[in-house]
Amino acid sequence: MDGGGAPGGGGRIVMHVDFDHFYAQCEEIRRPELRARPTVVCVFSGRGGDSGAVATANYAAREFGVKSGMPIRAARARLKGKAPDAEFVPVDFAHYAGVSRAAMDAMEGFADVFEYVGKDEAYMDVTRRSGGSWGAAAHLAQQVKNAVRDAAGITCSAGVTPNKLLSKIASDYRKPDGLTVVTPEKVEAFLEPLGTGDIPGIGGKTAARLGEMGIRTIGELRAADAFALQQRFGRVAGARMRSAAMGLDADPVAEREPNVQYSRIATLERDSADYGFLAGSLDGLCAGVHRAVAADGRLFKSVGVLLVQADLTQRTKSRMLRRPTADPAELRRSAGQLLREALLSQKIPVRRLGVRVSELSEVGGQSSMDSFV
DNA sequence: GGGAGGCGTCGAC
DNA sequence: TTACGGTCGACGCCTCCC
Numbered sequence: 211m212d213g214g215g216a217p218g219g220g221g222r223i224v225m226h227v228d229f230d231h232f233y234a235q236c237e238e239i240r241r242p243e244l245r246a247r248p249t250v251v252c253v254f255s256g257r258g259g260d261s262g263a264v265a266t267a268n269y270a271a272r273e274f275g276v277k278s279g280m281p282i283r284a285a286r287a288r289l290k291g292k293a294p295d296a297e298f299v300p301v302d303f304a305h306y307a308g309v310s311r312a313a314m315d316a317m318e319g320f321a322d323v324f325e326y327v328g329k330d331e332a333y334m335d336v337t338r339r340s341g342g343s344w345g346a347a348a349h350l351a352q353q354v355k356n357a358v359r360d361a362a363g364i365t366c367s368a369g370v371t372p373n374k375l376l377s378k379i380a381s382d383y384r385k386p387d388g389l390t391v392v393t394p395e396k397v398e399a400f401l402e403p404l405g406t407g408d409i410p411g412i413g414g415k416t417a418a419r420l421g422e423m424g425i426r427t428i429g430e431l432r433a434a435d436a437f438a439l440q441q442r443f444g445r446v447a448g449a450r451m452r453s454a455a456m457g458l459d460a461d462p463v464a465e466r467e468p469n470v471q472y473s474r475i476a477t478l479e480r481d482s483a484d485y486g487f488l489a490g491s492l493d494g495l496c497a498g499v500h501r502a503v504a505a506d507g508r509l510f511k512s513v514g515v516l517l518v519q520a521d522l523t524q525r526t527k528s529r530m531l532r533r534p535t536a537d538p539a540e541l542r543r544s545a546g547q548l549l550r551e552a553l554l555s556q557k558i559p560v561r562r563l564g565v566r567v568s569e570l571s572e573v574g575g576q577s578s579m580d581s582f583v
Numbered sequence: 584g585g586g587a588g589g590c591g592t593c594g595a596c
Numbered sequence: 597t598t599a600c601g602g603t604c605g606a607c608g609c610c611t612c613c614c
Contacts, residue, residue: 253601263601281600
């Protein structure tokens with residue numbers, strides 16, 4: 211082991227870079243006049259009107275309480291009467307992917323090891339580049355921020371700390387356009403006053419459950435009874451929560467394995483529990499999943515369907531196939547069968563339908579998709 | 584009783 | 597007041613098998 215579990219134990223220096231309200235910034239680049247106006251980037255569901263959810267919002271909109279994940283109608287209600295110049299723009303994932311690529315390309319050269327996490331974030335091990343010096347690492351972080359701005363025109367926030375967990379918390383600490391360095395001896399003081407929700411992996415629901423136990427800050431979490439945490443959250447999650455509160459994380463920065471699953475989900479034109487109606491959407495979803503898997507030259511062995519019910523609760527049904535495959539007909543057949551089975555016990559109409567494949571493997575000896583098409 | 588693998592659910596971004 | 601996307605990863609529980 212590298213001993214990186216202890217803050218500073220292995221002498222690692224890890225940087226996390228996070229693009230500020232990424233989708234909204236991309237829209238601001240295309241239309242600079244949006245910068246000064248509350249701008250809400252929306253995923254419209256296709257049911258017409260304002261049905262859908264907010265993907266992200268710029269800082270002008272956030273000041274009015276608009277947040278990722280909230281219904282578009284709720285966002286409109288927050289802005290109504292207060293921000294007549296607010297803009298609601300539909301997401302354009304293809305465009306954001308291009309901006310992301312430019313920014314990531316600019317960053318990669320600054321790292322010993324580069325770990326792509328998603329369109330708007332990455333980890334970089336910079337231990338060697340910085341010669342183990344925190345001052346040099348801070349300077350490097352500033353260079354990375356400049357490079358991203360020059361290449362893609364966007365601002366980002368960076369955290370420089372002894373491990374991935376702390377870097378992620380640190381990059382979120384000061385936003386937008388922030389740079390937070392936490393040296394090993396400052397870790398405890400840095401974490402102490404933060405809320406438990408500042409720990410990656412602890413979202414609203416888990417933070418609320420911790421709150422019921424009287425635990426609100428990371429300092430309180432560190433002091434909490436380990437047994438009680440494991441009772442409440444399970445053995446693994448409980449233990450991990452507590453070690454996170456101590457700032458421990460041995461997970462190395464490593465190039466990412468390709469995705470472990472592919473899925474497509476869509477909102478139906480209307481709620482329904484009728485197989486004939488749902489099957490109409492299923493083919494398109496299967497085709498979408500298959501395109502993505504085939505483009506990466508991979509095989510899948512598990513197929514699943516996801517049903518989001520009218521009350522927004524979810525049901526899933528999945529199954530292992532006999533052998534890995536890339537056959538679109540087999541995907542359609544399996545998904546159709548799973549959907550039929552699920553509907554046998556369906557009590558609530560379905561609002562959204564999804565298809566997912568996992569248990570992926572590489573196609574032996576070839577990475578091209580030519581053999582599938 | 585314990586490990587491995589499969590299924591279903593939760594929840595983060 | 598309510599309202600409600602798309603995608604991915606992780607973990608708990610169950611079952612099967614030894």
